Amino acid sequence: MYNLTVDNRHTYYVLAGTTPVLVHNTGPGCGLLEGERDYDVYHPETGNRITDIDHVGGGVLWEEKSALYGDDGWISKQIDGKLKKYIEARQHMPGYENAPIGFRLTNPSIDPRFRSALESHIDNLRQANPGVDIRLEFAQ
Numbered sequence: 001m002y003n004l005t006v007d008n009r010h011t012y013y014v015l016a017g018t019t020p021v022l023v024h025n026t027g028p029g030c031g032l033l034e035g036e037r038d039y040d041v042y043h044p045e046t047g048n049r050i051t052d053i054d055h056v057g058g059g060v061l062w063e064e065k066s067a068l069y070g071d072d073g074w075i076s077k078q079i080d081g082k083l084k085k086y087i088e089a090r091q092h093m094p095g096y097e098n099a100p101i102g103f104r105l106t107n108p109s110i111d112p113r114f115r116s117a118l119e120s121h122i123d124n125l126r127q128a129n130p131g132v133d134i135r136l137e138f139a140q
Helices: 070-088 112-128
Strands: 011-016 019-024 037-040 049-056 060-065 099-105 132-139
Touching: 011 060, 049 112, 060 070, 070 112, 099 112, 112 132
Parallel strands: 060 099, 099 132
Antiparallel strands: 011 019, 037 049, 049 060
16 A cells, blocks of 8 residues: 655546556645546446536636537537536535536637527526526637
C-alpha cells in the first residue's frame, strides 16, 4: 500500500495490477471541484457513468456548446437531455447537490434566431424546474 499525494486534482487514475482504478482525492489542497473540466460523474451503486460536466466554475456546473444553429431536436437532446443528467449527477457530487446548472454557448457567431429560441426554451425550463437555478451565457 502506498500513500499518494496529488495536489489540485480531484480525480486521477492509478493501476491496481493491470486494472486502472479511478481515485477521488480528498487530501489537503485539493479543495472542491472548482476548475475541473470534463469531469465524469458515476452512479455510486451501479458504477455507470451519468454524464460529464464540461466545466465546474464559480460553483456552477457548466455544459458548454459551440453550436451556431439548432432546431427543436437539437435543443431537446443537448439542453433538455443534459439538464436531466446534470440534475441527477449533482446528487453524487458532494458540495454541489444544489449547484446551479449553466449552459454556455461558446461561439460568438451564433444565429440570432437560435439564440432567441434558446433563451425562450431556458425560460420555460426555469418555470418547469423551480428548484433548479438554470443559467444561460453566450460568448461575446
